[in-house]
Amino acid sequence: xxxxxxxxxxxxxxxxxxxxxAAFPVPRLLSARPPESKQIPIGLxxxxxxxxxxxxxxxxxxxxxxxxxxxxxxxxxxxxxxxxYAKQVRKQLDDLGVRCYSTHNDRRSFTDTGIxxxxxxxxxxxxxxxxxxxxxxxxxxxxxxxxxxDLLNNANTTLSASGLHAGYHNHDAEWHPLDGxxxxxxxxxxxxxxxxxxxxxxxxxxxxxxxxxxxxxxxGRIRSLHLKDWSPQLGxxxxxxxxxxxxxxxxxxxxxxxxxxxYLIEQEGSRYPELETAQRCLEAYRKMNA
Numbered sequence: 001x002x003x004x005x006x007x008x009x010x011x012x013x014x015x016x017x018x019x020x021x022a023a024f025p026v027p028r029l030l031s032a033r034p035p036e037s038k039q040i041p042i043g044l045x046x047x048x049x050x051x052x053x054x055x056x057x058x059x060x061x062x063x064x065x066x067x068x069x070x071x072x073x074x075x076x077x078x079x080x081x082x083x084x085y086a087k088q089v090r091k092q093l094d095d096l097g098v099r100c101y102s103t104h105n106d107r108r109s110f111t112d113t114g115i116x117x118x119x120x121x122x123x124x125x126x127x128x129x130x131x132x133x134x135x136x137x138x139x140x141x142x143x144x145x146x147x148x149x150d151l152l153n154n155a156n157t158t159l160s161a162s163g164l165h166a167g168y169h170n171h172d173a174e175w176h177p178l179d180g181x182x183x184x185x186x187x188x189x190x191x192x193x194x195x196x197x198x199x200x201x202x203x204x205x206x207x208x209x210x211x212x213x214x215x216x217x218x219x220g221r222i223r224s225l226h227l228k229d230w231s232p233q234l235g236x237x238x239x240x241x242x243x244x245x246x247x248x249x250x251x252x253x254x255x256x257x258x259x260x261x262x263y264l265i266e267q268e269g270s271r272y273p274e275l276e277t278a279q280r281c282l283e284a285y286r287k288m289n290a
Contacts, residue, residue, distance in 0.1 A: 040255065041099070042285055043071030045226055045266035049274040050075075058092060060275075065096040067279050073264050075104040075133065078121065086124040093125075101262050102129035102167060102198070102224060107136040110155040110166070119162045129196050129224070130159055131167035138173050145174075145183040149190035156195050167196035169226070175207035182209075188218055197221045199258075200266070202228030202236060205245050212246065215253040222258030225250070226266040227285065236268040240281040241288060251289070 044064050046053050052060045054077075064072060072093070081089070093100060103125065109118035110132055118130050135148045148168075156166040168191070174183040188197060199222050204211045215222045229243030230236055241247065254260035265285065270277040 040260055041070040041101075041262040042068075042282065043073060043099075043101070043262055043264045044069045044278055044282075045073045045075070045104070045264045047075045047104070048265065048267040048278055048281075052274050057089070061089075061092060061098070062096065063275055064278060065098045067282055069098065069265075069278075069282060071099040071101055071262055071264070073102050073104060073131075074100060074125070076106055078103055078125075079105065079109065079117065081121060083120065083124060086121050090124055090126060100125045100127050102127050102131050102196075104131050104133040104169065106133065107151070110151050115155055115158055119159065119164065122164055123162060127164065129165055129167040129198075130155075131169050131196070131198055133169050134171065140178055142179045142181055142183075142186055145178070145186040146190055149187050152187070152191050152195055156192055160194070165194050165196060167198050167224075169198045170200050170203060172203040172207040175204060175209040184209075184214070188221070193221065195221075196223045198224050198226065199254075200226040200228055201245050201250060202226070202230040202243070202266075202268075205243070206230045206235075212249045212253045215250070215258040219257045220259040222254055223261045224264060225254055225258075225260060226264050227281075228266045228268070237270055239267065239270065239277065239284060240265055241284040247288060 046060075046064075049060055049064065052063075061072065078086075090100075103118075103122055105118060108114035109130060122130055132148075132152060135144075135151075137144075139145070152166045152168060159166055168187055170184055174187070176182065184197075197218055199211060199214065201211050204214065227240055227247075228236065229238045229240050229245050231238040231243040234242065251260075263285075265278065265281045267274075267277050267281060272280065
């Protein structure tokens with residue numbers, strides 16, 4: 001998500017925590033995909049269709065599956081669900097043959113008071129990663145980012161006991177040096193290797209960082225990528241493949257070094273309606289990877 005976008009961050013403050021009971025077993029790990037399945041699943045971060053999702057979640061998920069997306073990533077509002085509603089969503093996903101490998105969360109899901117609900121809902125959904133979508137504030141000190149690393153490590157210990165792992169999703173601020181260090185480098189150096197570093201390509205590129213170099217510097221940890229593009233002319237309204245991201249090199253590094261397990265199209269803005277945008281991006285991805 002870009003520094004100019006506040007709507008997702010506003011979503012992160014909408015929901016309240018309460019412990020619930022898990023209803024589904026933790027699924028087989030992504031790394032256990034059968035060897036004959038060489039294609040990395042392509043999914044949609046549902047923030048891309050947030051307005052449609054808010055109006056009709058069931059219909060929107062059906063539409064996304066019909067396009068051919070193989071997985072989805074729910075974001076902050078899912079945390080308000082009851083266990084029964086999460087079970088309904090899981091059944092729909094199962095019926096459609098669509099997986100939810102990760103969710104996007106605010107800081108609450110990583111605290112002692114909020115992590116139990118996050119675990120229960122993610123177990124119901126069948127995810128593997130509970131991703132911190134934003135640390136809750138932007139800070140200009142290295143010590144703050146070290147505290148975020150501690151938060152991730154502590155949560156990861158608790159999540160691991162339930163077969164889950166923590167993840168971190170970057171924005172643009174993480175690529176700008178503080179006290180001579182980029183926050184992303186601080187997080188990578190101070191977090192357990194089992195914690196996924198989910199690469200948001202668009203914000204990395206906009207900040208002037210090199211996504212290919214970043215992947216190569218962190219082997220095995222870039223297990224999912226948000227395939228968001230960016231261009232100087234269109235900003236984040238550039239659809240996948242319309243911007244300046246070096247996708248061929250990114251995919252090559254992600255699959256040979258980064259440990260990529262699934263990809264997620266993400267679109268923050270567009271010149272087209274949300275669902276049409278999702279369709280156009282998927283078509284562009286397929287052409288690029290034909």
